Amino acid sequence: MRRSNLALVLRHLRDAGPRSRARIAVETGLNRGTVSSLTAELIDRGLVREGDVERGGSVGRPGQTVELDGRGIGGIGVEINVDYVTAVVLNLSNAVVFEHRVALDVQALPAEAVLDAVTELAIRALAECDERQVTPVGMTLAVPALVDTDDGVVAFAPNLHWTKVDAVSGLRRRLDGHTPGFWGSLPRRHSAIQVDNDANLAALGEFAMGSRAGTADLVYLTGETGVGGGVMVDGRLLRGAAGFSGEIGHMPLNPGGDLCGCGRRGCWETMVGLAALLRMAATPDDPVCDPSLDLEQRLSMLSGRADAGEPRTLDALKLVGEALGLGASILVNVFNPRVLVLGGYFASLGDYLLEPMLAELHARVIAPDACEVALSTLGFTAAARGGAHVALEAVLDDPTLVALRHTP
């Protein structure tokens, strides 16, 4: 009961911003005395601090505001992708404490070697936490894969060539062996290290700190090699019975269409995946198809051509935009989200994709006042940020995880 009320006040402070105790009491329905007691405890745990005094508001004694003090708590998110590994540390206020990216040819390396690299990155993140006096409360790994979140096992990651990799145990073991001082600062809770699907975490990242943060019903689409999706339903992440939800890349939208990597024809991915865009926008011997280029180089080339008005590129983007709207209409009809966020390359090239996409979407969505479409502002870091956010959620759910400073 106490726990749940502490969480209530802490969340309210995060969502609604700094305010006086009396106001919190009115807004949460708790008693003023109770709020005083709760905030005192939160202050003692270092999660909240007193801020300015509300002056000149109206008649009466001015209120002493209290506000979230996220500086002392950090959540770590690490994303493993095809050609890089990224780590982000966010504090409770969602401010970036640490961010680092390492290029890594994950497909070419055994999973163990990748976990070694992840460990190295995690240790750097933990060192930064230590230096900045940030207490790490958890770490989440984002992987482009079907993940068993309960066991912390990556079941199947086609793009990484991983099958049944026990990522959580592997990471825990490495951190245990390596400099126990750092690991000692991560709590021993079972859930202190987690793994999850990257698109799911990216959706959470958008929900936590994207341009439309806090939108309870949100669909996130990301365009990379394939197409990924993550869905927030009523403020909670949709996971499905086995945690395998959001597999939207293989919706069969074009019966006689192109062959997909999955062996079938006409999957959405064959219409809006990066490969489809390249195929339509360029011949195979075009420089943009050079296999030594990475994603961002390709995108800047395409973007440059589109800006220059190159017709083939513009045509390709229009077709991809229409196909994007076609598939998105299904998701919008099924989920009725408030907003659809486009990430990955859909965001990078959004200026050109948005118009044809919206036309198709509006033509096909049943519900009036169809949902808005927004471009992600988190770039390629959404998943790592979502991972960090998941770790922080544990504290917002149960503030007593953070130790008291003074003995009571």
Place this chain on the structure above:
Amino acid sequence: MRRSNLALVLRHLRDAGPRSRARIAVETGLNRGTVSSLTAELIDRGLVREGDVERGGSVGRPGQTVELDGRGIGGIGVEINVDYVTAVVLNLSNAVVFEHRVALDVQALPAEAVLDAVTELAIRALAECDERQVTPVGMTLAVPALVDTDDGVVAFAPNLHWTKVDAVSGLRRRLDGHTPGFWGSLPRRHSAIQVDNDANLAALGEFAMGSRAGTADLVYLTGETGVGGGVMVDGRLLRGAAGFSGEIGHMPLNPGGDLCGCGRRGCWETMVGLAALLRMAATPDDPVCDPSLDLEQRLSMLSGRADAGEPRTLDALKLVGEALGLGASILVNVFNPRVLVLGGYFASLGDYLLEPMLAELHARVIAPDACEVALSTLGFTAAARGGAHVALEAVLDDPTLVALRHTP
């Protein structure tokens, strides 16, 4: 706190069946004394009764079991469909107290006249409650429409020709005027009368009392004139931001396909709706297409032909089954449900649809151990039952809604 623990025990008793107080205490984590006190209160509210004594279990004093006593509480569900109105009363144990169906050409009547008919049916249901000493706790209207559940307004029901019909107010007003004795027995809570989408409620009905009752992640598909869908996510109904989720009939799966009633081409509905089946299985002058027939008559004719091995009918069912699997694969990949329940005519003709559907589904679903497919056993009453269940949920959420018998 008390309320939430009363609800906890009551739900546990419903979900897990009769058992001793000591066992409830162990299973819920509550203290034995607390459970004694809670069950005493639930018994006093007439929601629970003492049952058999557990004999011969093991050493020790045998336990006095307590069990859900749903007989005194009733939830009312009323379904408005194109050609009939159905009312169902369920008690807390999900047993049918009352069930009645009235044929009604809803499209031909003004909404006010339909609400009159609904009121008449509701009054009969309330009378039956009165006679059987069942206390009604709420009523839910199921409508094939986009519904604003907060305001109780039917926003748009194409098949009924309804737009912006304030169904809850209309029904409340009629019941207020009519025999206040009956209405008096319905609580005055704002939420005592609700409206919701029929497919959503049917999904809830399957979740509450279908063959796979209690499956937290469940997708329900119903084939009637169109195709409807309702989704349970983690034990809760998916509603979407505006309550317009589950619009799956118009997924564009066949770009150059047939013209749909919505004005577009190749919607799923044009491949698996009843009209599609009839078109493929019979010529327009075939007796089965006679407009004076109702749904069930048509289905029994088709079913008879299939049983007799009529080739055109079998071919049509195979094609529909495949198209069903095609669209269902999208839903399964997106939601990763534990089970997919087929209702409406999909259930009636399930024997012939299932095989081609499963073949298509298994070929297209990404996740291993793809979800099961079950045929609904609730027939065409799933939505009304789901509505009754919604009304009953209020009591399971807050048992104190039911008055105490003895003064404490």
Place this chain on the structure above:
DNA sequence: CTAATTTGTCCGTTAGCCGGACAAATTAAG
């Protein structure tokens, strides 16, 4: 028949929220 075990109830203890009282700090009015 006795010991062991399990159940259900009773009772004292404790956690924690609520309501009211009160001092402090401010604005509005005279």
Place this chain on the structure above:
DNA sequence: CTTAATTTGTCCGGCTAACGGACAAATTAG
């Protein structure tokens, strides 16, 4: 400038309800 009014934050008593332990009752094993 003074006084009244208002609002805030804290403190204290009261109350609800869960918990833990004790105990009688009812049963099985030996």
